[in-house]
Amino acid sequence: MRLYDNEKKPWHCQKSYFTYVHKPTNKQHAGNWLCYSESKGSIFCFPYKFMTSGCSSKSSEQGFDDWKSASNLLRQHEESSSHRQALISPSMCKNKAKRVASHLVKEMETEQKYWRTLLERIIEVVKFLAERGLSFRGSDETVGSPHNGNYLGLLELLAKFDPFLAEHTNAHANQGRGHKSYLCEEFINLIGSSILDHIIGEVKKYKYYSASLDSTPDISNVDQLTLTVRYVLPSGPVERFVKFLGMEGHSAEQLTQGLLDFLKENDIDIKDCRGQSYDNASNMSGKYSGLQARIKELNEFADYIPCFAHSTGGAVGSAPGSRTEVPKFDPVTDRPHICSPSAPG
Incomplete structure (x- = not known):
């Protein structure tokens, strides 16, 4: 009292x-x-x-x-x-026959099992959407709404055939007020970190690699600097997108520093680089002070190969303006032999 x-x-x-x-x-x-x-x-x-x-x-x-x-x-x-x-102290769990208050530990283990079972389903849905590049959210975040996006939609679909998920959804969906978040972005970050560690591990294991950098604006018109690496596995060559690098600017010096900082942070030796491929912009392909030239100074074996896609795109874009008259082309008599692998020499 x-x-x-x-x-x-x-x-x-x-x-x-x-x-x-x-x-x-x-x-x-x-x-x-x-x-x-x-x-x-x-x-x-x-x-x-x-x-x-x-x-x-x-x-x-x-x-x-x-x-x-x-x-x-x-x-x-x-x-x-x-x-x-x-x-769940180890001293309590050391011996099941002698542990203190074993029924308390059993209750805790039951709760842990519950949440792990739920997380297994959530993580599989996150992996499914992420590896296919599909969006997660919709125009609302209400369970049962046809506009709640792929993430909640897939969980609802699974719940139709999964009694455990159905029971959890019925008990906890759409509770509370204000903004609801059913997507834990921490899962995506953890999965991304795991994939990045795997790629870096392969690069270190198989030693030699080539690198490619390019920037592209996202939906908010902010430039994203993408890093792609190529290396050879026992099964054959592979190309992997690594991550978006921090971008301080578009100068050759800033791009070079961004690449070197990433390699140093992940303990990848620039001396093992055997190739580099960028677009034809002067800050990338410049012979004397471009990105490729700066990397070449650090590693003479890092040969530069212009990006074929950028080169072809530039040629196609410039071709219409190079002449005013377009010659007539007969698809029957004027066969494009020059483009055929079997054309006579």
Whole structure:
């Protein structure tokens, strides 16, 4: 019992403090991690008290006795990382037959399994959309809406055949107010980092590579500097998009520094570069001070090859303006033998 200032009615420890609601399933369970001390008149979290030796926090030494705010304080402690760590401490899990409060660990393992099962489905949907270059969001983020985008749409489709996902969606979709975000961008960043590490690992393993840089504006008209590498695997040559590099400007010096910074950051030796390919702009292909010339100074074996696509595109774009008359062409008699691989020499 505790009497607060300016209040006539005392506050008592309540039975409801010893239960909790499992959020994913909305089921009520006994809060077996709590114990009440009659001598101190306080509630203690005994896994936290015994597994955090040397800790001087109030929850481990004095317990909870603020009955007016007990519900919020206990919920905050229950959701804290220190409380969870105490439950799954290696000293508790070392021996299943002798562990302290094995039923508490079982409850924690059940919750972990629940969220891991959910994340497996989410990650597969993220991978499916990302590797195909499809958009994630739609014009709204409401489950059940035909305009909620590919991400939520695929999860809804899976839920029709997956009872677990269907139950989770029915229990938690479209809750709360304001902006809802069902897409954790952290998953995309983690997957991207994993792919980047894999590509860099292959480049280091097979040693020699060629590099290609080009800039292109995105939808907001901000230039993105793309880096592509080519190298040879036992199965044959491959070309990989690596990442968008930071772009300080379009000068040859700035482009060179951006490429070298990336190689240094990932411990890739510029001396192992055996080729470089860019467009025909002077800052890229300049013979004396272009990007290719600066790389050539650092590595004489990094031969420069102009980008065939840029060269062809430039030729096609300039051809119509090179002459005023277009000769007549008969598709039957004037065969384009020069373009045929089997044409006579």
